Amino acid sequence: MRARAALLTTAVLLAGCAGGTPADSAGPPTVAPAASTPSSVGSAGSFSPTDIAWLQLTAAMTDRLLPVLDLVPTRTTDPAWRRLAADVRASNRSDLTRSCQLLREAGAPTTNPHEGHDMPGMITTDELTALRSATGTTFHRLLAAHLRAYLTQTVRVATAEQKNGVHPATTTLATTVIRSNTTHQQNLNNLSPTPTSPTPPR
Amino acid sequence: MDRAAPLSHVPRRLRLATAIGALLTLLGTYLVSTTDRADAAPVANVIRVAEFPADCTYSHRLPDDPIVFPGLPGASHMHSFFGSTVTNGNTTLPDLVKSTSTCNPAVDVSSYWVPTLYRDNVAVEPAIATFYYLGEGVRADVVANTQPIPQGLRLVAGNAKATGPNDSIARWSCLHAGQVPPSKDFVTCPAGTMLESYLDFPQCWNGRDLDSPDHKSHLAYPVNQACPSTHPVHVPKLRQVLRYPVNGDPSHFRLASGPGYTMHGDFFNAWPTAEMARRVQDCIRPVIKCGHDGRPI
Numbered sequence: 001m002r003a004r005a006a007l008l009t010t011a012v013l014l015a016g017c018a019g020g021t022p023a024d025s026a027g028p029p030t031v032a033p034a035a036s037t038p039s040s041v042g043s044a045g046s047f048s049p050t051d052i053a054w055l056q057l058t059a060a061m062t063d064r065l066l067p068v069l070d071l072v073p074t075r076t077t078d079p080a081w082r083r084l085a086a087d088v089r090a091s092n093r094s095d096l097t098r099s100c101q102l103l104r105e106a107g108a109p110t111t112n113p114h115e116g117h118d119m120p121g122m123i124t125t126d127e128l129t130a131l132r133s134a135t136g137t138t139f140h141r142l143l144a145a146h147l148r149a150y151l152t153q154t155v156r157v158a159t160a161e162q163k164n165g166v167h168p169a170t171t172t173l174a175t176t177v178i179r180s181n182t183t184h185q186q187n188l189n190n191l192s193p194t195p196t197s198p199t200p201p202r
Numbered sequence: 203m204d205r206a207a208p209l210s211h212v213p214r215r216l217r218l219a220t221a222i223g224a225l226l227t228l229l230g231t232y233l234v235s236t237t238d239r240a241d242a243a244p245v246a247n248v249i250r251v252a253e254f255p256a257d258c259t260y261s262h263r264l265p266d267d268p269i270v271f272p273g274l275p276g277a278s279h280m281h282s283f284f285g286s287t288v289t290n291g292n293t294t295l296p297d298l299v300k301s302t303s304t305c306n307p308a309v310d311v312s313s314y315w316v317p318t319l320y321r322d323n324v325a326v327e328p329a330i331a332t333f334y335y336l337g338e339g340v341r342a343d344v345v346a347n348t349q350p351i352p353q354g355l356r357l358v359a360g361n362a363k364a365t366g367p368n369d370s371i372a373r374w375s376c377l378h379a380g381q382v383p384p385s386k387d388f389v390t391c392p393a394g395t396m397l398e399s400y401l402d403f404p405q406c407w408n409g410r411d412l413d414s415p416d417h418k419s420h421l422a423y424p425v426n427q428a429c430p431s432t433h434p435v436h437v438p439k440l441r442q443v444l445r446y447p448v449n450g451d452p453s454h455f456r457l458a459s460g461p462g463y464t465m466h467g468d469f470f471n472a473w474p475t476a477e478m479a480r481r482v483q484d485c486i487r488p489v490i491k492c493g494h495d496g497r498p499i
Contacts, residue, residue, distance in 0.1 A: 050273030052415075057277055109415050118460045119279050120265060157277045164273035164292070200323045202265075202279040202458050 017059050017100035017110035044168060047106040051170040054161040055099045058154070058177065059110060062096040064122045065150050068143070071131060075139045084187055088147065091180040098173050106167075118202050121153025144192040151185045249499065252337030252345055254438075254485040254492040256312075258284040258305040260327040263318055266291035269356045269417050269468050279458040280318040284331045286472065289313040295354045298472035305333075307494045309477050313470040314442065316399075317362070317458040321448055328444040329396065335438035337486040339405065341427045344436050348486045349407075350478040351437045351471050358417040359403040359440075360466030362459045370463035373400040377445055388452030388462035396445045397455075401467050403440035406433035417468075438486050442467045 065088075072085035103110050118124055123131070123146050131142050154177055161174040261283045264275070268291055271277035275291030283289050288301040293313065303311045314333060319326045337345035364370040367386035375384040375398045376391035383389075384400075391397050404421040406429035411420040422433040429436050448455070457464055471478075477496065485492035493499045 048273070049413075053271045053274055053277070057271065057274070118458065118464075120276075124460075153276075157271075157274050160274045160276065160291070201318075201320065201325070 048166045051165045051167040052108045055103045058099045062092050088184050095177050120202050121150045147188055151181045155181050249491050250489055251491040252486045252489040254335050254481040254496050256305045256310040256333045258331050261287045261304045268293040281315040282318045284314040286311050286313040310473055312472045315468045320456050321454050326446055326448050329447050330445055332443045334441040340424045344428055346487050348436050348482055350482045353475050354412045355471040356413040357469045360401050362464050362466045364463045367463050372463050372465040374462055386463045388455050391449035395449050397448050399444040399465055401442040405437055405439035407435040407437050408433045409435040
């Protein structure tokens with residue numbers, strides 16, 4: 001029951017960038033940016049369609065991943081899986097916040113026509129339902145498949161953004177995503193070396 | 203967003219002249235079709251359809267979308283491409299203009315793409331994709347004032363993220379089985395028939411933008427048989443018709459974007475400007491059914 005309530009709360013709080021503030025307030029408290037962080041008000045340069053499409057996709061993909069990660073503490077007691085999920089959540093949550101900031105700065109819609117349906121690296125509603133009722137090794141296997149699909153896809157598109165994007169703060173975010181999600185991929189491989197069955201084509 | 207070269211404001215006198223010209227053309231067409239009707243009875247008036255087609259075979263598949271995810275190859279679900287043979291995630295107008303095409307007519311180097319259809323997780327491609335350019339759904343005087351679709355226009359129609367039939371404009375039916383009622387989701391087509399998908403693109407342009415942030419709102423659908431004041435320029439209506447060589451139980455089918463009602467189409471116009479303009483003048487404005495060569499049938 002508690003788990004369900006927690007899930008519901010998360011679902012309400014995490015609507016991508018929609019509304020902006022509720023999702024942000026669930027994250028780390030707003031603090032003055034560290035010296036190395038580009039100023040959040042008006043970073044230099046203009047946004048290209050590639051930058052905006054990538055930010056929108058990153059927000060949409062992360063939004064779909066978080067409910068998966070939220071399931072982990074309720075479905076497994078294995079500390080290694082719990083730690084991995086917490087690590088993935090922390091960095092991706094922070095990347096989502098940054099993506100939303102940049103989208104607002106660009107004045108771009110926080111949705112796109114291809115968001116919210118079956119996309120590579122995004123868990124479907126049916127898959128999420130299956131994951132909710134799985135336990136033990138089945139849960140670990142399904143979780144590994146979804147995490148692997150997500151991490152692979154986010155690294156792939158962030159690499160394209162790094163190459164083809166133009167807005168400096170946005171390509172910097174792409175570099176951050178590549179670095180952290182590649183590390184998560186390695187940790188996932190250590191935990192679950194067997195390649196899981198391929199997900200159906202999308 | 204890219205902007206089109208501004209349309210010069212058409213002086214009122216010229217507009218009147220165009221309207222009179224269109225009336226005369228309509229009258230002329232009427233006479234022509236009445237003559238035709240003399241020996242060809244009920245189907246003769248089919249010639250009085252404002253239409254020119256491009257029939258395109260399947261070209262290739264990629265998880266790319268140069269309209270929604272420009273510069274981000276691999277970002278999309280799987281798409282099946284028709285028309286230009288080169289389209290990928292990095293494609294721009296100059297790439298299309300110098301490419302070859304799977305279309306008849308070959309001068310249409312536009313790119314058209316749709317989510318791939320799967321039967322039991324195996325991709326199925328349409329036997330043929332027809333892209334009709336039509337002057338319909340608006341008053342005759344609006345048709346007579348149709349403008350060419352600007353080269354470089356990018357447009358998405360349909361709702362890829364539809365959550366049910368109610369927020370979808372998809373239409374599925376069966377070729378050679380008219381008794382099966384059309385539906386916004388997949389239908390069960392009898393053995394020996396083909397599953398068909400129809401999708402109409404909007405035909406009222408804002409006269410300014412070649413694309414928009416949602417890739418849709420620079421065009422609008424007509425209201426009360428006319429273009430709304432926000433989107434005053436009437437262009438040919440693109441109707442996408444796909445014929446898939448499958449039938450039977452639709453539970454085996456899905457699109458790369460999800461259920462049948464998520465069907466959508468992406469269009470990147472690369473028709474040579476003169477070829478598009480000639481067809482609009484010779485086929486759409488005078489309401490004449492043209493063939494692949496853009497000449498009256």
